[in-house]
Amino acid sequence: MTAPQMAEIAALVGDPARANILSTLFDGRALTATELSYAARVTPQTASGHLAKMTQAGLLTVLKQGRHRYYRLATPLVAQMLESIMAVAASAPPRYRPRTAQEDRLRVARTCYDHFAGKLGVSIADALCERKHVILSDDGGEVTEAGLAFLKELGATFPAQTRRPFCKHCLDWTERRFHLSGVVGAAITSRCFDLGWVRRERNPRALQITPKGQEGFRRSFGFSI
Amino acid sequence: MTAPQMAEIAALVGDPARANILSTLFDGRALTATELSYAARVTPQTASGHLAKMTQAGLLTVLKQGRHRYYRLATPLVAQMLESIMAVAASAPPRYRPRTAQEDRLRVARTCYDHFAGKLGVSIADALCERKHVILSDDGGEVTEAGLAFLKELGATFPAQTRRPFCKHCLDWTERRFHLSGVVGAAITSRCFDLGWVRRERNPRALQITPKGQEGFRRSFGFSI
DNA sequence: CCGTTGCTTCGGGCGGGGCCGAAGCGTCGA
DNA sequence: TCGACGCTTCGGCCCCGCCCGAAGCAACGG
Structure with missing residues (x-):
């Protein structure tokens, strides 16, 4: 057994x-x-x-x-295991949970392993799908030509070849929707750090979106956050 | 937190x-x-x-x-959570585990929630991919026209519409490769039971492949097991 | 009705394991 | 070389929770 x-x-x-x-x-x-x-x-x-x-x-x-x-x-x-346990923990008990300010910040933007999650992560995934830069099937995803061009313009770079899945989705356990992971998710995240659009808070998982980021996400992705 | x-x-x-x-x-x-x-x-x-x-x-x-x-x-x-914990448990410890006959049987064929897993599950996924009946991307899958015809010929039926993902892959924790889940995986599995190709062993998770099944899998899917 | 069967609740025994104080070991800086 | 610091090991305390025996409840069948 x-x-x-x-x-x-x-x-x-x-x-x-x-x-x-x-x-x-x-x-x-x-x-x-x-x-x-x-x-x-x-x-x-x-x-x-x-x-x-x-x-x-x-x-x-x-x-x-x-x-x-x-x-x-x-x-x-291991990260995936933790994610799936959290998913069950978040969905299972219709039990009382007094939301803390801390938690609310996590809800807005955080990192999940090495890519964005929370409202921010979901918004990015939505924006890319909307514009057909990424096609998300029920269980995976692929990046279109237009999507590759967009990433290049954004300045996001990624290794030419790697064994890691290129574009993947990941169930967001607060939003209950998908955000992007895989090479693409990591590249976008890393680029946004470099651009100074997001910053880590004291709680290392929570992210702060800078004014520059507000503007950047609005202009490049078309959403306000 | x-x-x-x-x-x-x-x-x-x-x-x-x-x-x-x-x-x-x-x-x-x-x-x-x-x-x-x-x-x-x-x-x-x-x-x-x-x-x-x-x-x-x-x-x-x-x-x-x-x-x-x-x-x-x-x-x-919950099933997915258990699967991911098993995946970690199976991969993590380079520790000694004297393989039991019991375990070996599980390795060959078992059910994972409601679809095939083990060598059998992986072989089926392989066969369908080989013939382009199913296209597995790194993180999901879709069934081609030819694939739908094949399923029809096999006699596998599934609900016309459901919220459940249609074709999905699932990492097999013994084979370390993908098998099919989702609606399609369940339909194939259910059909194989009806055809008498597989039977449950005393250990309810382990499956026995009948002689009729040996023949059936060879003829319909092209592999021997 | 009454016995049987399936399942639960209650109470107490007991073992495993988390926790900390104290001490030991290696690394760094002056 | 010596102290400070980061981390670990050791020993003992204590509590949580698993476990089973006994008893209680509900659903059948005769």
């Missing part, structure tokens, strides 16, 4: 402190053990234990750099 | 007994509480507690019928 192994992985995610850590690493960045202990609201030695377990189980990888140890999600597969 | 809710869901999956139950329900069938207690290897009263928790959390739904209570996965979203 495969159930025991599944239980083992799920149990790792099932602890609040560890869930906090994973959720903090969700956008793909690498953070030090101490930073993560702070995010998890436990002492460093406790966090250390959690990190060791998750690393051994293959959920995280660690990079030693000087006296720091940078932890990050081991593979995109 | 959404982490606590994620932890709650994951913790439910993280208990071995509950993981057994979920894994048993993974193919989408509905089973009674007692059957599930047997699958989980715990007493009925213990299982009852687990089932209540999972139902309350929205992972399961229950159908009362006489003095029986049939439990099943609440939504396909």
Whole structure:
């Protein structure tokens, strides 16, 4: 049976402190053990234990750099797993959840692994579909010629060839609609950072849209946010 | 933060007994509480507690019928979550796992929610792609005209319209390749059962391919299994 | 009715695992 | 070389939650 192994992985995610850590690493960045202990609201030695377990189980990888140890999600597969658990968690309980300002900011714009999510991510996907720059089928997507031209004009660049899916959609768990992931999603996101259209907030997953970004998104994508 | 809710869901999956139950329900069938207690290897009263928790959390739904209570996965979203956890569990630990005969049978042919998976599922997907009956993009799929004709000839029927994705792929966690899901995957699977090409083993997730099936798959799809 | 069967609730035992204080180990900077 | 810092290991406390025995409830069948 495969159930025991599944239980083992799920149990790792099932602890609040560890869930906090994973959720903090969700956008793909690498953070030090101490930073993560702070995010998890436990002492460093406790966090250390959690990190060791998750690393051994293959959920995280660690990079030693000087006296720091940078932890990050081991593979995109792990991120996808977290996303799907969040999707169930968000949909399942019709239970009470007093929305916090924090959460509202996440709802507007955040990163999901390495691409935009939230209202911003969905708006971008909508805009590109609207103009036929991207054709989203029920389960994937492709970029049209016009779309490639648009990306070039925007200044978004991406590796010529890679094994990673080129254009992919990703179910947004707050908007309950699709945003873009894959190489294209990452390229657009990275470009917007470079243009200074978005900035990270103190909470590393939440994004702030700059005035320049407001203008840029309106002019290039045709939506206000 | 959404982490606590994620932890709650994951913790439910993280208990071995509950993981057994979920894994048993993974193919989408509905089973009674007692059957599930047997699958989980715990007493009925213990299982009852687990089932209540999972139902309350929205992972399961229950159908009362006489003095029986049939439990099943609440939504396909839950099945997808389990699949993605299994994918991580299968890939993550380079740890020792003495393959059992049981597992080997699962590797050959099983159902995943309501469509084929394992070697059989992947072979079917391959055959349909090979003949251009289905075009699989990196993240979705569509059925060609020729493909529709083929399905008709096979006798596979499906609802004219439904909100469910028509043709979808699903990463197979044993083969590490794609098999078909969505309406098309379910239709093919259902038809093969009707034709007597496959049969359920005692372990409800594992499938047995009948001699008639061997012949049928060879003639209709062009592969031997 | 009464017994059987399917399922649940209740109560208490017990083990696993999260948590922190203290201490140890390696790296960096002066 | 010495202290500061980041991180880990160790040991012990304590609590959560899994588990089962016993009993209660509801749905059949005779």
